[in-house]
Amino acid sequence: MKYEEDRNQGMRDALESKIGKAEAEIEAIRDRLSDERDILGRHETTLSRKDVRGEKPGITQERVDKKRDLVTKLTERQQELGYLAQLMRGEVKRLLTFNPVQNSLDNLPSRFRQAEEGEWRIVNSRFKAAQDVLTPPEARILPNRRTRPTRKQYDRYSLDAIPVDPERIPDWFLEEFGLGSLEGLSDLEKLEKKAAITPEVLRIFSRLQPLEAYGRRTYRVMALQHYAKEHDGKVFTFAYTGNQPKEKDRKTIQVFDTAYEAHRRMLHAEQGYEKEQGKLHGIKGRIHGILGEVRGMKKDDPGKEIITDRISTELDILGKVLNYYKAEAADILGRVSDLQDSLGRHNPGASCRQIIKVIDLLEERLPEIFNKSRFVSDDKKILSKTIHQGREVLEQARVASLNLCEALENGASEEEVKRRLSLMPLCDDLKVRPFNQYGDLLRIMPSIMQGLLRAGREDIFRDGAIDMYVACKTFQVQHERERILRDIAASPMETTIEGLLGRARELKKVVESKETFPKVRTGQNEAYNEMRTKIRKLVKGLAHYSKLDLSEAERLAMYERLKSYIEEIDFTEILEKL
Numbered sequence: 001m002k003y004e005e006d007r008n009q010g011m012r013d014a015l016e017s018k019i020g021k022a023e024a025e026i027e028a029i030r031d032r033l034s035d036e037r038d039i040l041g042r043h044e045t046t047l048s049r050k051d052v053r054g055e056k057p058g059i060t061q062e063r064v065d066k067k068r069d070l071v072t073k074l075t076e077r078q079q080e081l082g083y084l085a086q087l088m089r090g091e092v093k094r095l096l097t098f099n100p101v102q103n104s105l106d107n108l109p110s111r112f113r114q115a116e117e118g119e120w121r122i123v124n125s126r127f128k129a130a131q132d133v134l135t136p137p138e139a140r141i142l143p144n145r146r147t148r149p150t151r152k153q154y155d156r157y158s159l160d161a162i163p164v165d166p167e168r169i170p171d172w173f174l175e176e177f178g179l180g181s182l183e184g185l186s187d188l189e190k191l192e193k194k195a196a197i198t199p200e201v202l203r204i205f206s207r208l209q210p211l212e213a214y215g216r217r218t219y220r221v222m223a224l225q226h227y228a229k230e231h232d233g234k235v236f237t238f239a240y241t242g243n244q245p246k247e248k249d250r251k252t253i254q255v256f257d258t259a260y261e262a263h264r265r266m267l268h269a270e271q272g273y274e275k276e277q278g279k280l281h282g283i284k285g286r287i288h289g290i291l292g293e294v295r296g297m298k299k300d301d302p303g304k305e306i307i308t309d310r311i312s313t314e315l316d317i318l319g320k321v322l323n324y325y326k327a328e329a330a331d332i333l334g335r336v337s338d339l340q341d342s343l344g345r346h347n348p349g350a351s352c353r354q355i356i357k358v359i360d361l362l363e364e365r366l367p368e369i370f371n372k373s374r375f376v377s378d379d380k381k382i383l384s385k386t387i388h389q390g391r392e393v394l395e396q397a398r399v400a401s402l403n404l405c406e407a408l409e410n411g412a413s414e415e416e417v418k419r420r421l422s423l424m425p426l427c428d429d430l431k432v433r434p435f436n437q438y439g440d441l442l443r444i445m446p447s448i449m450q451g452l453l454r455a456g457r458e459d460i461f462r463d464g465a466i467d468m469y470v471a472c473k474t475f476q477v478q479h480e481r482e483r484i485l486r487d488i489a490a491s492p493m494e495t496t497i498e499g500l501l502g503r504a505r506e507l508k509k510v511v512e513s514k515e516t517f518p519k520v521r522t523g524q525n526e527a528y529n530e531m532r533t534k535i536r537k538l539v540k541g542l543a544h545y546s547k548l549d550l551s552e553a554e555r556l557a558m559y560e561r562l563k564s565y566i567e568e569i570d571f572t573e574i575l576e577k578l
Helices: 002-053 063-097 100-106 126-134 151-156 171-176 185-197 198-206 258-292 302-320 324-333 348-409 414-422 435-454 458-490 499-510 526-548 552-567 571-576
Strands: 112-114 141-143 208-213 217-224 237-241 251-256
Touching: 002 063, 002 100, 002 185, 002 198, 002 217, 002 458, 063 198, 100 141, 112 237, 126 151, 126 237, 126 251, 141 237, 171 251, 185 414, 198 208, 198 302, 198 499, 208 251, 208 348, 237 258, 237 348, 251 258, 251 348, 258 302, 258 348, 258 458, 302 324, 348 414, 348 458, 414 435, 435 458, 458 499, 458 526, 458 552, 526 552, 526 571
Parallel strands: none
Antiparallel strands: 112 141, 208 217, 217 237, 237 251
């Protein structure tokens, strides 16, 4: 396949260049070693005269030792370079047979076929999402059937046959899911490692379930389910990278630990798109103005220097960019910044044509921003719905568990206790972190406690009731914490320290209130107590900063420290210790 041939050729060229440099260094070391060994031999001979003739040698033992150390180091470096060159030559040979995408296509099961150009506008599904991220456009596959599959049919197809380019698997993905380390590996070894874990990567994708926006399924936001307890409920989002032309069709993947974290990212992205849109409109308008002044400009025009300064200013405002259109625009703008053509001549006509290209490229980026911000807005709404529904269920569980604790404290009958226990809400629909983590505990506890009642173990039953209530209280704390993080992410400049202090005090009230049995503290495990201590310090710290006259930069820096501080609270640890 052309894609893999180009990549492998590029890697071969890079390896052969490294081999050439290593061999040149080996040759230089070999020449130097010959001279250094001759000098060392003469030094040792001179030094030995002292013992044989009793003469002053004219050279010290220390100097001989230094020369001997140098010879040893040069020899070791020569051996090391020789070994590296040998490894790299082996990698060049391995590259000739390393074509995982082509191998997958060569072994494609008969129920699939390679997609033809222009066929990829298929309905959203795991089958599509996995290939959008992991497969080069020219290697994508479709079911080998006459009729176009429905969304549900696509979701039933196995992902095992999908050709995966290992280069498209992000390095961080391996660490996120414990699939191995890439530390110390060469580029080819990294690709081989990723190729080896491709089946597991596809298994992860096959366990993704789309979230719903009021009956409309979406595949830009998915939750991992039925894969592994430590990863189930993580949120996956998919989006175009924007740093390549449209025909490359390159998508990227992001994985978030919780729905809250993903929601904050959408808020931040939405805000970024709004700012970028305003900035590009401003640049485009000013470049239009520059274009009008450049037309017909004479070589010795006194305003020429002002125009070149204005172009440089627009380049600075555009800044370092990754987006394909903006990068192209910045590149062209940089080339015309001196108002000369490629031959170094004053040529306002050529400069104007280049400036028009810049305007056209910025025009291409603006609708892209609009579309992206629309998708981000949809993702945000889906995540908002998920958070709202999860919070609602866990609030119902908090009220039910509190009522159960009160019934036990007031000596209610066994029938009344059973009735209160039956009012615990079902948590089966909590599929996204952190809600599913609380749901896992709350789902199994009622059946366990029914058994304890039958066995007459009221003492353990009471502990179970408190555990359920503390779990719900812990979620309340987590939700309040997330509101602080959300405010900072959504509008850091509009968020005041006083407003955050108010939220922190509400958080302190939640974590410190005691609403269960007398003489029993809600913070009945060490992790909960550590959380309470941390929140007390948070309130104290914000109260301190609210009295200071901080500059904008100082306030933003303080917010970053605040985020790091409260993100250290490990709610999973608290639940595990209940």
